[in-house]
Amino acid sequence: MSKLPHLGTSIFTIMSQLANEYQAINLSQGFPNFPVDARLKALVSKWAKKEIHQYLPMAGFPPLLDKIAKLTQNSYQRKVNPATEVLVTAGATEGIFAAIQALVYKDDEVIILDPSYDSYEAAILLCGAKPVRVPLKDDFTPNWDAITEAMNGKTRMIVTNNPHNPTGKIWTSTDFIQLENLLDLYPNVILLSDEVYEYITFENKHISANQRQKLWERSVIVSSFGKSFHITGWKIGYLIAPESLMIEIKKVHQFLVFSVNSLAQYAINDYIDLVEVSELGSFYQQKRDFFRTLMQETKFELFRCEGTYFQVASYANFSDENDLDFAKRLVTDYGVATIPLSPFYGEGKDVKCLRFCFAKDDDTLIKATERLLKL
Structure with a gap:
């Protein structure tokens, strides 16, 4: 008997496997295809030759925790205690899972704003809690009336994702005021703020x-x-949380992975001093603008992209197919893999949109759009 009976292979795996099968250009799964910074690779090579290959402290390499605290202060003017309020995790997904497992209880309710990343719901269900899926508005901004209506005494957590995957939207200060006013009414509700694309705006x-x-x-x-x-x-x-919450999260984290890859932590600890994260947005903005210019010649209608390395586009003006069938046909007939948006919705809502990942080299983007022009 399955604990997650309705969950199967993720849409990301399905579309990447299909891309491999048909030798399609893969604009589906969200990973860059250009080289990693040579300076970072050099640091990995340097540390790989040293004796740093055993367990690090459970919460993370202490110098790296200090660097994260410094990065947070420089980026957001928030001072955090690296010893008690920072945790290095085995990817953001492990951090999300550990936080939900630690802080959500059986029969609690957790609000998710759809379309949403697929890892949230599974972690909630494994707690014996109830995911409450609240759709965003048609322009993918928060629907505060619907969110307010969904909140009640059983609500334990609200999960937000900003900048937003899959739509590329970012929140305004008005959205945060609305959230703060709402949470004032429910003092026991925790905010899980997924900000993995924070430097790509x-x-x-x-x-x-x-x-x-x-x-x-x-x-x-x-x-x-x-x-x-x-x-x-x-x-x-990594996660940042007040000590009272972090104590509980660390209890789960230590039995999920105990500690995170030592070589990666040493290398990143050095690399943070060499890279300027504030320049990341301009790097990806050039890619976004290049891709959007190419896509203007296709039949797709492009939504505004404010952050992340994803571009959402509608095909509603030239096809009535459901988004999964349309996405599969793009692979089999035109050799371009994308992600349909319906799997990001709890009820599989079909808004006739696809997500394209533009974190690719220029040649890949040119070849992909040349194929899309044949539609």
Whole structure:
């Protein structure tokens, strides 16, 4: 008997496998295909030759915890205690899972804003809790009336994702005021703020829960070195939370992974001093603009992309197919893999949209759009 009977293979795995089968250009799964910074690879090579291959402390390499605290202060003007309020995790997904397992109880309710990343619901269900899926508005901004209506005495947590995967939207200060006002009414509700794309924003900078002092004592904030430094396969991220919540999260973390890859932590600890994260947005903005210019010649209608390395596009003006069938046909007939949005919704809502990952080299983006022009 399955604990997760309705969950199967993720759409990310399905589309990447299909891309491999048909030798399609893969704009589906969210990983860059360009080289990692040579300086980071050199650091890995240097540390691999040293005797640093045993367990590190459960919470993380202490110098790296200090660097994360410094990065948080520089980026958001928030001072955190590296010894008690920071945790290095085996990717953001492990951090999310550990936080939910530690802080959510049987029969609690957790609000998820759809479309949403698929790892949230599984962690909630494994707690014996109830995921409450609240759709965003048609423009993918928070529907505060619907969120307010969903809140009640059983609500334990609300999960937010900003910048947002899959839509590329970012929250405004008004959204945070609405959230703070709502949480004032429910003092036991915890905010799980998924901010893995925090440094990939464009015209308007991302507002972090780290910048909202009113939220500090009730927020778990999720970050990702994998996303920020183009090293998704390293599976390394971190959490920031008040000590009262972090104590409980660490209890779960120690029995999930105990400690995170030592070589990666040593290398990243050095690399943080060499890289300027504030420049990451302009790097990806060039890719976004290049891809959008290419896509203007296709039949797709492009939504605004404010952050992340994803572009959502509608095909509703030229096809009535459901999004999964349409996405599969793009692979088999045109050789381009994307992600349909319906799996990001609890009820599989079909909004006739696809998600394209533009974290690719220019040649890949050019070849993909040349194929899409044939539609």
